[in-house]
Amino acid sequence: MADSVYDAVIIGGGAKGLITAMYLAKYGGMEVAVFEQKHEAGGGWCSDEGSVPGFVFDYHCVGVRPYYHFATERDFPEWKEDYGQMTRMLDIDTGIGAIFEDQSSILLYNLLEDPDQERSAKSIARFSQKDADSWRRLMELYNLFAPAFVEWVHNPPLAPEETDILDRLSKDSRFDPSWPGKSLFEVLNDQFESKELISLLLRGALSGGRPAHLPGMGVVQLMWTLGIALQGAYVNHGAHNMAHAAVKIFLANGGKMFTRHPVDKVIIENGKATGIRLTDGTEVKARKLVLSTLDPYSLCFRLTGKEYFDPQMLSRIEKLERRYTVIDYFHWSLNEKPNYLAADANPDINKTDCVFLITKDPEATIRETHLRLSGVLPTDLNLAVFAFGADKLRYPEGKFAATTEQFTVAGNVLNEDQWNEHAKAHAQEVVKHWQR
Numbered sequence: 001m002a003d004s005v006y007d008a009v010i011i012g013g014g015a016k017g018l019i020t021a022m023y024l025a026k027y028g029g030m031e032v033a034v035f036e037q038k039h040e041a042g043g044g045w046c047s048d049e050g051s052v053p054g055f056v057f058d059y060h061c062v063g064v065r066p067y068y069h070f071a072t073e074r075d076f077p078e079w080k081e082d083y084g085q086m087t088r089m090l091d092i093d094t095g096i097g098a099i100f101e102d103q104s105s106i107l108l109y110n111l112l113e114d115p116d117q118e119r120s121a122k123s124i125a126r127f128s129q130k131d132a133d134s135w136r137r138l139m140e141l142y143n144l145f146a147p148a149f150v151e152w153v154h155n156p157p158l159a160p161e162e163t164d165i166l167d168r169l170s171k172d173s174r175f176d177p178s179w180p181g182k183s184l185f186e187v188l189n190d191q192f193e194s195k196e197l198i199s200l201l202l203r204g205a206l207s208g209g210r211p212a213h214l215p216g217m218g219v220v221q222l223m224w225t226l227g228i229a230l231q232g233a234y235v236n237h238g239a240h241n242m243a244h245a246a247v248k249i250f251l252a253n254g255g256k257m258f259t260r261h262p263v264d265k266v267i268i269e270n271g272k273a274t275g276i277r278l279t280d281g282t283e284v285k286a287r288k289l290v291l292s293t294l295d296p297y298s299l300c301f302r303l304t305g306k307e308y309f310d311p312q313m314l315s316r317i318e319k320l321e322r323r324y325t326v327i328d329y330f331h332w333s334l335n336e337k338p339n340y341l342a343a344d345a346n347p348d349i350n351k352t353d354c355v356f357l358i359t360k361d362p363e364a365t366i367r368e369t370h371l372r373l374s375g376v377l378p379t380d381l382n383l384a385v386f387a388f389g390a391d392k393l394r395y396p397e398g399k400f401a402a403t404t405e406q407f408t409v410a411g412n413v414l415n416e417d418q419w420n421e422h423a424k425a426h427a428q429e430v431v432k433h434w435q436r
């Protein structure tokens with residue numbers, strides 16, 4: 001006999017769980033309950049005070065793009081109208097930039113500051129006039145592709161016989177027909193000659209989590225990277241505000257939110273998921289559906305059981321690639337805003353909220369990826385600094401806050417003691433690299 005009954009039971013109160021819960025409650029007209037193991041909802045949408053009081057950081061999701069939430073805004077007007085301060089995105093100051101070993105720098109301005117991209121073209125022209133012209137042409141393609149990219153991102157895959165919008169656009173005469181088969185590394189080398197611009201874009205793309213040498217990924221990665229350069233944003237006062245807004249909307253639509261309620265098992269009867277069992281033994285029945293937002297491995301091997309799945313699918317899930325996106329993500333409470341030597345020649349670099357401190361060698365990012373994937377800790381830093389100049393409420397007056405990002409090896413390469421040692425060593429390496 002179940003202890004309670006709902007139409008839909010959702011396991012996990014992160015971004016996916018909360019947004020799905022909002023839709024099922026409002027548009028599905030269902031009685032929905034979300035079960036979250038932690039003390040609050042949000043999952044990767046979490047912001048918290050750092051180890052120094054008064055500084056607030058995002059521990060997972062930092063960078064967002066306005067297009068991530070256009071469907072939420074359309075379907076839930078209250079997302080903006082009632083909770084607009086929580087869901088507001090602040091455009092990062094002054095796009096993205098890179099500073100190289102010789103203190104030269106390159107900067108791509110965002111569209112707010114540089115709608116016709118002439119300032120970006122000028123920054124590129126310091127290294128190559130030809131690339132500045134290619135950048136202007138690329139912007140024409142971006143204007144054509146950006147809406148198609150958003151449509152592609154927000155829709156499920158089509159049947160094999162149908163062509164999606166990106167395929168159709170690839171036939172546009174302004175678009176090089178060889179690009180869809182190429183990697184980002186190949187597309188950038190095809191388009192540009194300046195190693196500074198290529199290195200900046202390759203490192204920018206890495207923040208999207210996918211290696212830049214994968215064939216067939218070039219166009220999608222290029223669009224994603226141009227997105228952070230031209231329209232990068234943070235959530236006002238931290239990503240967790242999105243979770244607050246989502247929970248309020250969900251509750252207003254009759255939803256029930258249970259925090260500190262870890263789920264142990266999905267209950268399966270006659271081949272159908274009919275409810276969940278919590279770790280304290282409580283059983284919750286689902287009249288219509290049980291939805292897991294956990295990773296496929298946890299769903300198949302922990303929450304349910306191997307016996308319920310086709311062996312081929314289990315084998316695919318066991319072999320899912322886990323090494324691509326592993327990050328040393330460090331949060332820094334600073335006495336003052338960084339003042340780079342490169343600003344002597346390029347003052348705007350000091351205003352830039354997303355700066356990469358990298359080498360001019362375009363191969364560096366590719367080399368680092370191959371090392372990481374082989375289980376070797378990168379020795380040369382390929383560092384991103386995400387600063388919060390655009391959000392003064394994240395740090396006390398007169399101070400400054402930033403997060404650094406360095407990609408690293410998979411979690412199982414080091415044991416716990418080794419990771420703790422690595423954390424200390426990495427912090428020192430970052431300080432040294434940043435000071436230089």
Ligand SMILES: Cc1cc2nc3c(=O)[nH]c(=O)nc-3n(C[C@H](O)[C@H](O)[C@H](O)COP(=O)(O)OP(=O)(O)OC[C@H]3O[C@@H](n4cnc5c(N)ncnc54)[C@H](O)[C@@H]3O)c2cc1C
Binds near residue numbers: 041063264327
């Ligand atoms: C270091 C890092 C940096 C990132 N940077 C960005 C970024 O800049 N921009 C961006 O858009 N995205 C970023 N992401 C990705 C983003 O955080 C995730 O894509 C997003 O949080 C995934 O949402 P989700 O709902 O699928 O999973 P999660 O947010 O992980 O939510 C799953 C929830 O399920 C709960 N849970 C787990 N097991 C159980 C259980 N047994 N019972 C009950 N509850 C359970 C968890 O506590 C969690 O709250 C980053 C991620 C990381 C790790």
